[in-house]
Amino acid sequence: MEIVLIIVGVLVLICVISFIAISNGLNRASVKVEEADSGIDVALTKRYDVLTKMMDVVKAYAKHEKETLFEVINLRKGMSVEERIQENKKMSSNFEKIQVVAEAYPELKSSENYRTLQQAIVEVEEHLQAARRMYNANVSKFNQMLVTFPTSMIANMKGLKKKEFFQTEEVKKEDVKIDL
Amino acid sequence: MEQEMEQLRKDALKKQRIMIFIPFISFFTVALLTQLTPILFVLFVPIAYVIYKVVTSFSKANKKYQDLYKKTVVIETFKNIFQDVNFNLDQGISYQKISETKMMDMGDSFSSNDYVCGKYKDISFESSDVEITETRTDSDGDSYTVTLFRGQWYIFDFNKSFKADLQVCEKGFSNSRRGGLFSKTPFKKVELEDMEFNKLFKVYAQNELDAFYVLTPNTMENIKKLLSKINGKLLLCFINERLHIGVESNKDFYEASLRKKVDIPSSIEKTKNEISVITDFIDILRLDNDLFKK
Numbered sequence: 027m028e029i030v031l032i033i034v035g036v037l038v039l040i041c042v043i044s045f046i047a048i049s050n051g052l053n054r055a056s057v058k059v060e061e062a063d064s065g066i067d068v069a070l071t072k073r074y075d076v077l078t079k080m081m082d083v084v085k086a087y088a089k090h091e092k093e094t095l096f097e098v099i100n101l102r103k104g105m106s107v108e109e110r111i112q113e114n115k116k117m118s119s120n121f122e123k124i125q126v127v128a129e130a131y132p133e134l135k136s137s138e139n140y141r142t143l144q145q146a147i148v149e150v151e152e153h154l155q156a157a158r159r160m161y162n163a164n165v166s167k168f169n170q171m172l173v174t175f176p177t178s179m180i181a182n183m184k185g186l187k188k189k190e191f192f193q194t195e196e197v198k199k200e201d202v203k204i205d206l
Numbered sequence: 207m208e209q210e211m212e213q214l215r216k217d218a219l220k221k222q223r224i225m226i227f228i229p230f231i232s233f234f235t236v237a238l239l240t241q242l243t244p245i246l247f248v249l250f251v252p253i254a255y256v257i258y259k260v261v262t263s264f265s266k267a268n269k270k271y272q273d274l275y276k277k278t279v280v281i282e283t284f285k286n287i288f289q290d291v292n293f294n295l296d297q298g299i300s301y302q303k304i305s306e307t308k309m310m311d312m313g314d315s316f317s318s319n320d321y322v323c324g325k326y327k328d329i330s331f332e333s334s335d336v337e338i339t340e341t342r343t344d345s346d347g348d349s350y351t352v353t354l355f356r357g358q359w360y361i362f363d364f365n366k367s368f369k370a371d372l373q374v375c376e377k378g379f380s381n382s383r384r385g386g387l388f389s390k391t392p393f394k395k396v397e398l399e400d401m402e403f404n405k406l407f408k409v410y411a412q413n414e415l416d417a418f419y420v421l422t423p424n425t426m427e428n429i430k431k432l433l434s435k436i437n438g439k440l441l442l443c444f445i446n447e448r449l450h451i452g453v454e455s456n457k458d459f460y461e462a463s464l465r466k467k468v469d470i471p472s473s474i475e476k477t478k479n480e481i482s483v484i485t486d487f488i489d490i491l492r493l494d495n496d497l498f499k500k
Binding site: 062065149152153155156157159160162163166167 | 414
């Protein structure tokens with residue numbers, strides 16, 4: 027009888043330890059996704075700042091151009107992934123407009139200020155891609171945990187749901203290519 | 207020049223043969239004589255002295271030959287491919303530079319020679335042969351020497367600015383410093399999205415985001431390409447805006463074989479082949495792309 031009790035006790039202990047370990051693993055994975063998520067926020071803000079400066083420079087050169095009608099970007103705290111993807115698309119669209127205007131104004135394109143900002147945007151784009159890849163890698167890992175037994179069981183108990191990937195246009199998946 | 211080199215090679219080869227032959231015969235003879243008359247054991251003392259002289263004589267002859275070979279073949283080949291070449295046969299990349307990468311244990315004996323620095327496509331590089339060993343003691347109290355790293359170490363200018371250090375170590379490298387459940391290193395293991403890359407390399411970074419920033423999908427593809435061109439385990443460390451690359455080839459580069467007759471054209475080809483590692487690193491990893499450099 028005592029042996030049976032010991033075996034049951036050991037099994038219960040193993041179950042409790044496993045539950046705690048898996049639960050902690052899920053918490054860690056979730057925290058990593060949140061950290062990566064904030065990395066995207068930082069990168070988007072940097073992109074926004076550099077683009078704003080570029081838009082100001084372009085507007086000063088081409089006051090009457092139609093292309094200078096830039097889309098309004100609204101970055102704020104607590105945005106969903108989908109909202110951020112939309113704002114990021116607007117930024118890409120504005121960047122394309124900036125390039126079109128720069129093509130029409132050679133003196134703008136060759137100005138020191140514009141070239142410095144273009145160099146900065148290359149770096150910012152690269153940081154954004156790194157943040158996006160890191161976020162997606164962590165989301166992928168987290169989502170895999172949610173569908174793998176026995177983690178899936180504990181994830182269900184905790185009410186955890188799959189997280190959304192930060193998708194971008196196909197072209198953005200390559201390394202940044204910008205003509206300087 | 208070729209004749210002079212050949213003469214030096216023959217001289218070194220002769221001394222090498224003597225170096226192998228004399229100790230063998232001497233010890234065998236003295237051991238036999240000692241069996242007959244134990245007092246003849248004292249003969250070991252002059253024999254040890256003779257062996258010392260023979261070994262020293264071979265080392266000098268070999269160094270003379272190797273130095274002339276490197277000056278005639280290696281340095282000239284380097285100068286034809288690279289700019290601002292500087293060669294130092296007796297020195298190498300410093301202990302401190304390699305140690306600060308924290309890629310591996312540095313053992314208790316460090317040697318480095320055949321230092322070369324220069325520029326290729328305007329990218330500065332330096333390289334040298336490196337050997338790191340450690341003396342250990344087994345359970346019987348006998349000491350033995352373990353080679354922790356033997357190969358080439360390269361340092362290149364890197365074309366991206368990053369804050370935290372990053373290490374990429376090919377799996378199977380036995381002297382990897384990372385790992386361990388209770389490791390207190392500031393480096394954290396990073397899993398990238400490229401499964402094949404994760405299978406081939408272990409990546410450690412002080413900051414996960416920097417790992418993703420430096421190791422873009424293209425860079426990972428290029429590192430995999432490099433791997434297929436290199437004989438030996440590959441280590442990469444991104445530190446202080448420079449890229450350190452270690453190749454554990456288990457041999458020294460730019461050495462002349464004593465057994466092969468001097469043939470300058472084929473030696474130049476062999477050197478070009480060894481040098482191509484440096485140009486490959488710069489070309490394949492596209493280190494000359496200054497798009498990201500401020």
